[in-house]
Amino acid sequence: MSKTKTKQENETLTVKIYIMGSAHEVPESLTIMKAMEYAGFKIKRGAGCRAGFCGACGTVYRKAGDYRLYAALACQTQVEDGMVLTQLPFVPAPKGIYDVDSLQPTASSILKFYPEVARCLSCNACSKVCPQEIQVMDFVQYSLQGQIDKAAEVSFDCVQCGLCAIRCPAEIPQYHVGMLARRLHGKYNTSTPETLLERVEEIENGVFEEGFKELISLSKDGLKKRYTERDFVDQKKA
């Protein structure tokens, strides 16, 4: 593989990458996703939000002269010279089907739907592959120990790309485990603030109906006046 960067006529620095084995010369400033489009691919699977939030563009690659297998989100990673890459169009990892209302925030809730969690070898391959740099193995272990709050917090930034589930020698779908842990934590480990419940009740009892009637009856000038005069209790104003 060539390490040389070549200059095209328009002075764009380019690098050579291999998309599923085919060589392409692409501008070095591009992300993997934009480089694939530059190379002529019309992406269907493998692009969603294009901003690092949806997990559609999980990509695995090796670099020239390096035996290691790397993983990244194609939309958030710049190309490098000599990259050999492929996208992962889909992750075959069915989700457990459950009714969260009938569960408890415990390890047994997790193990009921994902018994394979008990097979974790603590190899940490999941954490190493995670493009979000989440300590995946830690939240799997927290789930197994019933520390649902910690599992929820550690897994929180997960974009569910599924790269962990593909890499795991114990065949655990870690990203689904994190999802269940977060729902259990969000539902059972924190209470619903009283102020919210009171406000819901006020609205249902029609407390604000008269106020709405009055606001809706205002002319545009009346609304403008009211808007300009409204107070700001939380923020400092000049």
Add this chain to the structure above:
Amino acid sequence: MKMIRGYPEDMRKSIDNVNKTRNKRIDQIIEDLSLKERKEVLDNFHPDYNPKFKRNISWGGNKGDDVPNEVADVIEAYPMVNPDDIDLNQIDYDVNVLIIGAGGAGTSAALWANYSGVPKEEILLVTKLRLGDCNTVMAQGGIQAADRPVDSPLIHYMDAIGGGHFENKPELVKALVSDAPKIIKWHKDLGVMYDCTEDGSFIENPGGGTSRNRMHCSKDYTGLEMFRTLKDEIINKEVPYLEFSPAVELITNETGGIAGAVLYNIETKQYFVVRAKTIILTTGGFGRLHVAGFPTSNHYGATMDGVVMAYRAGAKLRDLDATQFHPTGAAFPEQIVGLLITEKVRSLGGQVLGRNGEQICYPLEPRDVEASSIIKCCAATDNYIETPTQMRGVWLDSPLIEEIKGKGTIMNNLSAMHRMMNRFDIDITVDPILVYPTLHYQNGGVEHDESCHTSLKGLLAAGEISGGVHGKNRLMGNSLLEINVFGRRAGITAANEYKKKSTTGKLSLAHVHKSIKALDALNLKDKRYSPTILPEYRSDVVRDRLVQLYEESL
């Protein structure tokens, strides 16, 4: 070009100015603009008010409406499917409720239709890409709900109406703000993790144009946390859904009502006919049309398909003259230009600065005003910062947040932003972020009422596809709210229809033929096709280069 911690040496000089002025600026509050001053900056600098970016729609029910050229382009385009190629006698899916678009609004609608009595097998949710490839998962900053004693739905109402330039549909704003606390409670019951303080109350932040702190959030992954929970729930409820199967036309009946849709599987390239009694359109907005040539914060499939289909069938549109440019899109590095830098950076105290390190405007104006102020700084002054690729931008002073709220605030509240910039060697706890407005949201769209009925019988609409809720400009945190409020209402309306005995009528694509005739009469110079489905990012240059490479190899 020498890079120092992610920024070119040239830009570092200006960053020094930002660092030097920071202490002085901690307590410095710039005055916000009066309504008159807002109008002035909008008139002069917002793309909505620049006639060169717009033209009138030339056919159909909204003929004469002033809209962005890119919107007119997809409306003045031929149907991508030849109606004669579709056999309406062969019905592939026969359901009661068809929901087109599986983002936040579509998924809420499906869940609430099911909760309200429509059996799962009578619901079909279809989507262009995967379940959840949508703008909802990209929403970062938060969702508004007036649930504190010092706040009220009436105050929320005033903020939204003023932000929308008093052009919002009042009954929709009332529905939006009145349902808000109910939505938060629903989410809480599902297990959505909203950020809380030690004492268990919600953390609530301000947003641009809000007079109370009412932005509920889940770090800066609010939309992701909300949506993945709704997705988990829809899979648990086993509601059927089809991925990679966008609708490309609606199907009408003999009375002009809507009775189904034609789907196109983008992988197998096959068409499918769906018959349904109620059709809920939740296809989202138009970011990927790159209005006025702007980059966008939107997901790959945001191409306004639903509006085009509904328009051909005769649905009434409104407020499509108004486009939202988010004030703070990333302007550097080049790889992420246009991606969202959440408004929450400003909610937490971040200020907007020129090259000299001084504030250029009040940081929490409504979005259109804030964006215009930034465009003004870059277009009409020399107080901007230029990148190596000649992009102009202004600084968003993120390190200031930790000066005000303490060390660790960024990692705890803005981990997505920190991660994104850190991938390009920029540490936002130490250095500011270069920003410029980015195309963010379709303020207008298909008109509907409080129950989500459009002007066409059988057709409901909810979410970004719709118009009226936000008037001419949406406030931060009102779109995550809107998709839930009106998704829920659409689902409940569909369930009410389900209980009534009625038939769908005879399926027809007559409206598509009629549209073709109307388009023929325009003698268009360029023959375009829509819906767009996916934007085209491969260029002729690339195709020519491939041929050239091949020829060189011979």
